Amino acid sequence: MGRGSYALARVAVVVRAPAGWLWWPGLLSAGTGVLVPGLTGRRIGVLAGAALFLVVAGVVFAVRRPRYAAxxxxxxxxxxxxxxxxxxxxxxxxxxxxxxxLLLAFLAAVGSGFLIPAAAGMALAGAGAGLWAKALWLGGLERRSGSLLWVRTEWAQASPAAGPVRGYLSTGLAAGDAAPGGGRRRAGRVQAGAAVGEAR
Structure with a gap:
């Protein structure tokens, strides 16, 4: 894995990072799309959007899971x-x-509302939901193993499961300032010295 000093980012935090930025703009663009009838009409648009939400969320949640697990x-x-x-x-x-x-995705979702109301926005929200669910799944892996998963920051520019990622590193559950799954640690931040100590 390499020697010397280098930075590590939490795998679950990287996965979770875009979730909110896809979920809320997706819902906003879907709501905006409902205000206009579009070419297909609101009913068809909302039904198509609901189907896209489920499909996109499922695909995003499932993609690369074997790679993460390995x-x-x-x-x-x-x-x-x-x-x-x-x-x-x-x-x-x-x-x-x-x-x-992210801005272009939001604008594209809003613009598509004039064709199929709400559909693209719901797909965007589905992607956010799928990433959030994947982060929770990673949190389950971390809890079962009793360790947090980290990746070198220079390896995970595109994704923490992309080809350049040669492996993960692990620390104790008390390391860092994020809980298993990448959410905020409710018990408060661990002091820096203790966090680094837990890295062994």
Missing amino acids: LARGASRAGRSVFLQDRAVTLRNWRRARRWW
Whole structure:
């Protein structure tokens, strides 16, 4: 996995990062689409949107799950020299790198409402729901194994399960400032020294 000091991002946080930015704009664009009749009419648009929501959510949840599971099984223990990236930093970096794509997706979903009301917006929301469900699934893996999954930040530019990712690293459940599944840690932040100590 490499020696020396390097930054690690939580796998579940990276997966969860786009969920809200797809869910809420998707619902907003779907609601906007319902206000106009479109070419197909509202009823057809809403029915098509509901079907797209279920299909897209299911596909996004299922895609690459075997790859995630294999990487999780082969995770090696992180050393003391690693830097555990804060949850907020991981979220900010992901969204900053993709903000224009998110804006274009939202505008495209709103524009498509004039053809098929609500359909594209519901598909966008479905993608967000699928990613959120996948993050929860990863949280289940972490709880069962008693360890958190991390990935080197330079490997996971596209996805934490993409080809350049050579493996995951693991820490104790108390490491970092995010709970299993990538959500906020409700018990409060762990001090930095304790977090790095848990990386062994």
